[in-house]
Amino acid sequence: MSTPDLQTGPDVSTTSAPSPTPPPPAAAVGGAKPRRRGGKATGPRYPAWLAAPLLTYYLVIFVAPLLLLVAFALATQADSFAGEQYAFGFNLSNFEAVFDGLYLDVFVQTFLLAAGGTLATVLVGFPLAYWMARHVSSKRKMLVVLLVMIPFWTSFLIRTFAWKLILDGNGAFAGALGIDILYTWKAILIGLVYGYLPLFVLPVYASLERMDWTLVDGAKDLGATPWRAFRQITLPLTRPGIMAGTLLVFIPMAGEYVIPQMLGGGRFLFIGSVIQGQFIGASNWPFGSAVSIALMLILSAFVVLYVVSALKEEQFGE
Amino acid sequence: MSVETEFDVRFRGVTKRFGGVVAVDDLDLDVRKGEFLSLLGSSGCGKTTSLRMIAGFEQPTSGSILIGDDDAVGVPPYRRDVNTVFQHYALFPHMTVLDNVAYGLKQRGVEKAERRKRAQAALDLVHLEGREGRKPRELSGGQQQRVALARALVMEPRVLLLDEPLGALDQQLRKDMQVELKRIQQEVGITFVYVTHDQGEAMSMSDRIAVMCNGKIEQLDAPEVVYDRPSSAFVAGFIGEMNTMAGTVRGVSGGVATIDVASGTVAAPVDGVHPSGDVLVGIRPEKVRVVADLDGPNRVAATVVTRLQLGSQIQLVAEMADGTTLTAVVPRAGTDADVDDLVPGDHIHLSWSASAPILLAA
């Protein structure tokens, strides 16, 4: 085997041995096996071309559309009703329009509702996941996990529409109870929590399942009240799962447009609705693309900030 | 202040059931102040359950538990003046060694500088200076064990509970830690309740051993008493090796019982109640000697079946005329005649001292 080949091959580094300091196994992060030391970093080596299918998929499904989106965002919408005509180029005016006052409000409203929805999901989902992990007998656990996932087997659209019927002040349910919140932000919040709850519950449940509960016994033995043991032991040790769960619900919530449309009655504009409108209604693809990219960038910034701050609080790994 | 009793923990008729399983069965136990008490028994006999009831992680189904003079039933673990060294240490993986050790003091509201000082002193006690800033997983098993010990000791509890703390260590480290644990216990003077299923461990460290079986205590005595005068065949078999012979008491005179066994008669000293009827006679293998002839009391002829080298000793299993076997453990280069040259098939004579046979309830 000639070494020069290995050194110059551009994608060898992606498939060669893992980095010298491997991240600790998930179990160690979760605190399940405190005695386990870092495993050996030498896995089997595979030829680089094995990555080709995945790379191709990634290029076609992710990179190419993204580049297309960027190209559209920098294009100019031609002023003709005849058809969709674009002049590709380097035009930043679409982005300038995004940060116009009007759309800025929509961004703020979107992130406020997504943040509120995420918070509500955590408040409902964490106790549920905790109950599943600690208080359901191991025989019934699979059944309960299944129950959490079952809503996924029905169309998201139909389930959201069902909420519309449930929350309708003139309908059989909310009407009978004298509740009238359809087409308000409360209805949107309920819809968001309902729609995304399983995405939060499952990763959190998984990290609670991995948790070594004798650590909590250890804390209580040393004088910690149940609440302090929870805050000082359970919470930091299951933080990776909680972080994964919050990100999994916050990001799609911020891009949501079905729920605000159906349960908010269009009165609460989400940035997702704006994007949809630009592509389908107004047929302004360049502007729609610019809004999409702006949303992606802002979300990415949020995610980075969140991950960094959460990791700083408790140093895991090294 | 009221007069303190001489006991740190008292069980009164304590029963613990898990569903249909009786883990601890009508148990009475007094743990003396400052003693090193071992709970010894085979797997599933209720050792951990007893310990967890002292710690407060389990509540008895019936009966009462006193810690000091206070009724402990219903008191949660975090309000008990006892601490536990867990079998797998239960060190907090996201905290440094120092923070682990200081954790309990923090819960008590001890101020930070004081906390550090006391945690440091506890780490010094277990010889872990210089490792304060490490995470638990960066330590060896033996070192983790010491951290767990320091973390409990720093609380200066009334009773320290240890659940097979050496179970995960290798043989040599176990031996070292046994000596170390005993030293520390004597140094700090805290009452230790130590759970183990290793009889050697219990023998070498304990002031008293409670031999448990099926949720009950079979015998509670000093190690040498448990060894020399086991109360039952179970205890005798659990602590060390024991030759047992079933027999019938023929008569008792002058503090000696004569018992008919399959291989002849055995004379066993009796103290207290006179035995009668069917009994078991036990003789420790190391009390059996190889002798030149049959001239004298307590001698029997036998044929060597197996011969096993145990380092400085030799274990001989010999068959007597009636087909029953007797095991002897004799020193290699000792007083006994030519044991080094014995091979299976050799005819030998075995003997034991008059005080060796132990009467056990059948």
Ligand SMILES: Nc1ncnc2c1ncn2[C@@H]1O[C@H](COP(=O)(O)OP(=O)(O)OP(=O)(O)O)[C@@H](O)[C@H]1O
């Ligand atoms: N939480 C529990 N639920 C149901 N049964 C239990 C529970 N804890 C213990 N038991 C049962 O109670 C009995 C005693 O268990 P315990 O753990 O006290 O034994 P042990 O003497 O510590 O054994 P080992 O040496 O194996 O640790 C066993 O039969 C066990 O199966």
Ligand SMILES: [Mg+2]
């Ligand atoms: Mg046990």
